[in-house]
Amino acid sequence: MDVRVQSDPIDVGAETARFSAGRTDVGAVVTFTGLCRDEGGRLTALHIEHYPGMAEDEITRVADEARERFSVVDVTVVHRFGRIRPGETIVFVATASAHRGDAFAAAGFMMDYLKTRAPFWKKEEGADGAWVAASDRDEGAAARWSEEL
Amino acid sequence: MKLVYFAWVRERIGRPGEELDLPDDLVTVADLIGWLSERGDEYAHAFKRPEVIRTALDKRHAPHDAPLAGATEVAFFPPMTGG
Numbered sequence: 001m002d003v004r005v006q007s008d009p010i011d012v013g014a015e016t017a018r019f020s021a022g023r024t025d026v027g028a029v030v031t032f033t034g035l036c037r038d039e040g041g042r043l044t045a046l047h048i049e050h051y052p053g054m055a056e057d058e059i060t061r062v063a064d065e066a067r068e069r070f071s072v073v074d075v076t077v078v079h080r081f082g083r084i085r086p087g088e089t090i091v092f093v094a095t096a097s098a099h100r101g102d103a104f105a106a107a108g109f110m111m112d113y114l115k116t117r118a119p120f121w122k123k124e125e126g127a128d129g130a131w132v133a134a135s136d137r138d139e140g141a142a143a144r145w146s147e148e149l
Numbered sequence: 150m151k152l153v154y155f156a157w158v159r160e161r162i163g164r165p166g167e168e169l170d171l172p173d174d175l176v177t178v179a180d181l182i183g184w185l186s187e188r189g190d191e192y193a194h195a196f197k198r199p200e201v202i203r204t205a206l207d208k209r210h211a212p213h214d215a216p217l218a219g220a221t222e223v224a225f226f227p228p229m230t231g232g
Contacts (some may be wrong), residue, residue, distance in 0.1 A: 034232055048231070049156055051224060054208035055231075079231065091232050111232055117210065119224075120231025121156035131157050134228030 007082035028100035038086035051119035070106040155226035161195035
């Protein structure tokens with residue numbers, strides 16, 4: 001398992017290749033890439049603040065939970081902080097399993113939980129840049145995993 | 150006690166964190182929020198709607214009724230918007 005929180009850009013191709021390299025035990029790798037949107041051209045950049053230490057710990061707890069709930073062989077999560085421009089990757093999640101069902105489910109589960117539990121906060125760039133409000137939809141997306149039990 | 154603030158909680162209080170000697174009668178996170186709210190306008194502003202404030206004790210999420218005893222670092226922040 002690999003969990004990283006970094007200010008450097010995420011190279012999705014390199015991360016995906018590295019995650020799959022040399023594996024003969026998995027039949028499915030699912031990757032999710034979360035990008036910064038320009039909100040119809042309005043947004044020039046996001047500034048992502050995080051709680052150092054807790055961010056890594058909380059992502060690790062979510063990944064551990066995903067590995068307990070689903071038959072996944074390996075998990076990688078990379079999350080950025082700092083200034084991020086539209087089109088750049090904010091978060092990368094990869095899951096590997098013998099069959100695709102568990103890899104898809106684990107990736108979805110991790111994204112839904114990261115959204116509501118990992119200590120990151122987005123602020124829009126600009127003089128009147130606002131903090132991005134948490135969304136009820138994200139809370140609902142996380143809640144569905146407990147209903148499905 | 151070490152207190153740390155993030156996002157608009159940090160901006161409203163005007164600092165990323167501080168070390169404070171807490172009165173002995175503060176038992177829970179909610180007690181601490183109430184005590185901080187009376188330290189000045191910036192704190193009152195930050196904690197105006199305590200129900201939206203999230204907290205962590207030693208880098209783990211904790212509810213407002215969690216006891217402070219044993220914790221060395223308390224964090225206050227708005228709902229998270231990562232991912």
